[in-house]
Amino acid sequence: MTTVKIGGVPEHFNLAWYLTLKNGEYKEENINLRWEDYPGGTGAMSEALRLGTIDMAVILTEGIVKDIAEGNPSKIVQVFVETPLIWGIHVAEGSEFKSIDDLKGKRCAISRYGSGSHLMAYINAENHDWDLDTDLKFEVIQDLDGAVKALSNGEADYFMWEKFMTKPIVDAGVFRHIGNCPTPWPCFVIAVRTEFLEANENIVKIILEIINNTTVDFKEIPSIDRMIANRYELQLEDVQEWLSLTEWSQSNLDEATVKKVQEKLIRLDILSEQKPYRKIVKDI
Known part of the structure; x- marks a missing residue:
């Protein structure tokens, strides 16, 4: 069984990961997916990817684009949440x-x-x-x-x-x-350490297939609004509003969006230079 360490914020966006883990869907594919909460968010996860503490992260688009452009040895393999944060x-x-x-x-x-x-x-x-x-x-x-x-x-x-x-x-x-x-772009992407991805591309592909099978129909899960409200201690009407505004994705980040993010960060003097699309994103 292959162990894969993944990080994400302990927030309602990531409930689909909890559900697929609870259902044992990764273990059925001989994958031991270990989820770790990162309350500190994108900065903490970027550091964990650099250190190899985690193999994958569900992470904010602008943060990981910036960090990969500045040398984080990782690649974006998919958009997770299509809508803005x-x-x-x-x-x-x-x-x-x-x-x-x-x-x-x-x-x-x-x-x-x-x-x-x-x-x-x-x-x-x-x-x-x-x-x-x-x-x-x-x-x-x-x-x-x-x-x-x-x-x-x-x-x-x-x-x-x-x-x-x-x-x-x-x-x-x-x-x-x-x-x-x-955010002026899709909010969350899935990033993978390049070293891990090169050695385990098929494993990553299976993980994406499993999570995508859940997110594609996420809003249709019976009583999903009540489940989110109870788990994250949110008001039901707030969850219903959030669900109405949120769309998950099963596609990768396109070149125009990567360019837009980098241009914005350069204009804000947060990033020094633009990196090629393929340095940041990998299709698998």
Whole structure:
């Protein structure tokens, strides 16, 4: 049996992985797929891929494109979620800030440098014509729990994270939601360490086939909305809204999108140069 270590955020997007693991679908194919939660998100998973701690990751598109372009020895093999991620922009409930414009020049909590919360802060700043050199300041907080602490203690002023996962914190009166910043591309892709992929391409192909068989009909699973609400402690109506906005994918990331992501990151001075499509993406 081949052991494959895969990482992802402990969020509703990844329930399909939990279901296929619970059903023993990988073991039936002689694959011991070991899932590891990464609450720290894309920055933590990029590092784990570089170190070989994991073989695969379900990871934010912009974060892994940047890291592969900067030398992460991995390849994107498929888009996992086709639709944009809706990043909610949050402040502490008692904060004086009322709008996104009020956050210009204030301290943004990020999980780590190179993470989605870091890169999307730049995109939000560009959307509002801020000066990227002077109007962005960062406080590293590791994860969602760290953000709650930092905003509550006044160590940071705002925090960007997936809108629906953060909604319970808003409902509890800890955060206040003041706006959204959707990604301008598909939000999650599946990346594999190149060394592992070259040695186990057929194994990766089988894993993709299994997960795709579940995601293609994911919304048709009986009571899937209640299952998500219960597992992730979300309100049923929020889950139903999220499901209506979310589409999974069974295709790879196209060349135009990879170019668009890199061009955006270069314009934001986050990436120094564009890398060829085949350096970043591999069809299997």
